[in-house]
Amino acid sequence: MPMLLIQGKFRLKGTEPDGDTVHFVADNPNDWTLVGGKHPVHAVNGDAPLRLEGIDALETHYGGEHQPLQFGHAAAAELLTWLGFNSMERDSKEKVTASTPETTPGYILTGGGDIHNRAVALAGRGAPPATGGTAVTVDVPLLRQTANHHMASLGLVYPTFYTSLFRDLREELTKVAQSARTAGQGLWPQDVTTTGFKVTALSTITDDVVILPKLFRRLVDYFDLGMSVSCFPAYLAGKEDTLTVLSTGERLVGLHHVVTVTNGHSIRMTHPVEDLLFDEG
Incomplete structure (x- = not known):
C-alpha cells in the first residue's frame, strides 16, 4: 500500500491529544501539498492534527462528554509515552499546558485527510525508513513499527477500519486486536x-x-x-x-x-x- 512519508516531530502543548489523535509538525511544510486525496489542513509552520489510521480510542472529550476516563487516559498515556514524551500537564478541559520534552522526532505515513481535515496516518517514532516527501509501500512489517499497531496489540483501542486502509494491514490489526481480546488485555474485559x-x-x-x-x-x-x-x-x-x-x-x-x-x-x-x-x- 503506497503512502506518503512525512518526516517531522510530534508536539502536545496547546492541543488535546488522546489515544488516537495527536499533532504533528512536518519538517518541510510543502510535503503536505503532496498528500493525495483530501488534503489535511495545516498551519504555515507545517503543524497539522492527525487521526491514527485503523484504530479508535475511547473518547475523552466529545461534545462535552467522555467515555470511562480510566481507559481513555490509559490509551493517551501509552501513545504519548511510546512517541517519546516523558510527562505532560493538562488543564481541566484536557488541553496540554506543558510537556517534557516539548517535541519528539518521528514520521507519518498518510494517504489523505478525513472529513474533519485531519491527516489520517500511521505514526512512527525516530528516524524514518525513507526520505520525507516520498511515496513508501507500507507492508505488514512496516505497520508493526507504528503506534497504530502498538496500541491495537495492547488492547487499548478498538480496530476501526475505513476503505483507505488496505486488506493486508486491516488483517494484521485485526489479528493483534483479537489476540489482545483473547488475552483479556486493555479495555477488552469491560x-x-x-x-x-x-x-x-x-x-x-x-x-x-x-x-x-x-x-x-x-x-x-x-x-x-x-x-x-x-x-x-x-x-x-x-x-x-x-x-x-x-x-x-x-x-x-x-x-x-x-x-x-x-x-x-x-x-x-x-x-x-x-x-x-x-x-x-
Whole structure:
C-alpha cells in the first residue's frame, strides 16, 4: 500500500491529544501539498492534527462528554509515552499546558485527510525508513513499527477500519486486536459492544460501560435530541453511514442494520467492529 512519508516531530502543548489523535509538525511544510486525496489542513509552520489510521480510542472529550476516563487516559498515556514524551500537564478541559520534552522526532505515513481535515496516518517514532516527501509501500512489517499497531496489540483501542486502509494491514490489526481480546488485555474485559448494555441515562455510556467509540458518538448526538432509546435505530437509519460487512461482502447504508435495541433500552452491535469496513464520511 503506497503512502506518503512525512518526516517531522510530534508536539502536545496547546492541543488535546488522546489515544488516537495527536499533532504533528512536518519538517518541510510543502510535503503536505503532496498528500493525495483530501488534503489535511495545516498551519504555515507545517503543524497539522492527525487521526491514527485503523484504530479508535475511547473518547475523552466529545461534545462535552467522555467515555470511562480510566481507559481513555490509559490509551493517551501509552501513545504519548511510546512517541517519546516523558510527562505532560493538562488543564481541566484536557488541553496540554506543558510537556517534557516539548517535541519528539518521528514520521507519518498518510494517504489523505478525513472529513474533519485531519491527516489520517500511521505514526512512527525516530528516524524514518525513507526520505520525507516520498511515496513508501507500507507492508505488514512496516505497520508493526507504528503506534497504530502498538496500541491495537495492547488492547487499548478498538480496530476501526475505513476503505483507505488496505486488506493486508486491516488483517494484521485485526489479528493483534483479537489476540489482545483473547488475552483479556486493555479495555477488552469491560467491552460490552456486542454482548449488550442497558441504557438508563447518559451516564451509562459516559461512566459505566465500555463500548465502541463510534457507537458512543452516535449515542451522544442522539441523546442531545432528548428522545427515548427505543427510537435510536430510526436515528441511525437517518445518519446513513455506509459500510461493508467483511465476512459476507454485504453493503449496508445505516448503522441500524448492525445495531439492535431490545426492550426499549438494551443496545448491542450484531457484528464485531473488525468485521465492518466503513466508508469515509
